[in-house]
Amino acid sequence: MSPVVALRLPVQIDLSAFLALLLRLQVPHRVTEEAGEQLLWVPGEPLAEQVRDLYARYPQGDPAAQQSDASPPVAGFVQxxxxxxxxxxxxxxxxxxxxxxxxxxxxxxxxxxxxxxxxxxxxxxxxxxxxxxxxxxxxxxxxxxxxxxxxxxxxxxxxxxxxxxxxxxxxxxxxxxxxxxxxxxxxxxxxxxxxxxxxxxxxxxxxxxxxxxxxxxxxxxxxxxxxxxxxxxxxxxxxxxxxxxxxxxxxxxxxxxxxxxxxxxxxxxxxxxxxxxxxxxxxxx
Structure with a gap:
């Protein structure tokens, strides 16, 4: 299945939290940079549509994981x-x-x-x-x-x-x-x-x-x-x-x-x- 661009965003946007969410959901993906933009690739257009919908709802990643991170320095380092x-x-x-x-x-x-x-x-x-x-x-x-x-x-x-x-x-x-x-x-x-x-x-x-x-x-x-x-x-x-x-x-x-x-x-x-x-x-x- 050919890779498809699911998201095209400026390089200034921090995608780390959203990428962590994709990893937890076991969504295959990769990120590249082209002409001052970062491109999020996934295999196939159907999955790309789901990723776009997911980003529209959770651009900052999984809110439940963020709320459970009561001690970010320790928990973040251990993770x-x-x-x-x-x-x-x-x-x-x-x-x-x-x-x-x-x-x-x-x-x-x-x-x-x-x-x-x-x-x-x-x-x-x-x-x-x-x-x-x-x-x-x-x-x-x-x-x-x-x-x-x-x-x-x-x-x-x-x-x-x-x-x-x-x-x-x-x-x-x-x-x-x-x-x-x-x-x-x-x-x-x-x-x-x-x-x-x-x-x-x-x-x-x-x-x-x-x-x-x-x-x-x-x-x-x-x-x-x-x-x-x-x-x-x-x-x-x-x-x-x-x-x-x-x-x-x-x-x-x-x-x-x-x-x-x-x-x-x-x-x-x-x-x-x-x-x-x-x-x-x-x-x-």
Whole structure:
């Protein structure tokens, strides 16, 4: 059955509550943006007529659900966790590892999660090479560095942006796609940092985040949708932060060591997946 435009509304209108109502009613739909308008598509004209009638009666969504939401901050957050299970699980795993590693202080555990193994002897740290690590069958190290965080600020910033970006991808393309992209971007970021800097200790979700950013930005450019609309200024903010980090100012001031190659590697991988996914979605549309 061919998709039909059920609603054509200005982009300024917030459809989130009405879309939530459609989800609760299990109405298949998708939203796109064209020429400053947002289009709500459903399969077939009969269903489109029902959706138009439903919107005429409940443009703000289900009133019963709104009235039952007596404590919106708590209830809304809990519902968001349920609506984004993969994003929630990924952040839960990240927080667990942060607690077990004492935010980068527990080297006895960190050396099992780093990209290559290492040992500390006196004031020196000795790293293995990747070939030795893989020969021992320690393949999990290719991914686990993205779970390591050094300090509360490092963890908080990465967790926040993964929540912002991950939920968008999970809502638009599903949890399995988000999981696949997270793994691909994690691999790309870790390999890029290793190839650039050699054996070293690095970690964090930031390489994955730049991959998610590139994916969302290009996908949205090629196949606009309400789910992939980024917060105003986010793209400029994160790209500006990347350029600032690449100047080496933080290392010069001895504030932090930034894994810039991981950021760039994740971003390039995200641009490729966003380009491919956006072109496919545009062709399908």
């Amino acid at each position: 968001s966790l349920k609506d984004s299970p993969l994003t929630t699980a990924m952040l839960g795993l990240t927080l667990l590892v942060a607690a077990l590693t004492l935010l980068g202080e527990n080297f006895a555990l960190i050396h099992w999660l780093s990209f290559v193994d290492f040992r500390i002897q006196g004031d020196y740290i000795y790293f293995s090479y990747l070939r030795e690590t893989l020969q021992r069958g320690q393949w999990w190290r290719l991914l686990t560095p993205m779970l390591i965080h050094f300090g509360l600020l490092h963890l908080a910033m990465n967790a926040l942006w993964y929540w912002v970006l991950g939920r968008r991808i999970e809502a638009r393309q599903g949890p399995w796609m988000l999981l696949g992209l997270t793994l691909v971007f994690g691999l790309s970021a870790n390999f890029a940092q290793y190839l650039y800097a050699g054996p070293s200790l690095f970690g964090g979700l930031s390489g994955v985040l730049y991959g998610l950013l590139g994916h969302c930005a290009l996908f949205q450019r090629l196949a606009p949708s309400a789910e992939y609309r980024l917060p105003p200024g986010l793209l400029a903010l994160m790209l500006g932060w990347l350029l600032l980090c690449m100047t080496g100012i933080f290392e010069l001031l001895q504030l932090a060591a930034i894994a810039n190659a991981a950021h760039v590697g994740g971003l390039l991988a995200g641009c490729l997946t966003g380009l491919a996914g956006g072109l496919l979605a545009r062709q399908h549309r």
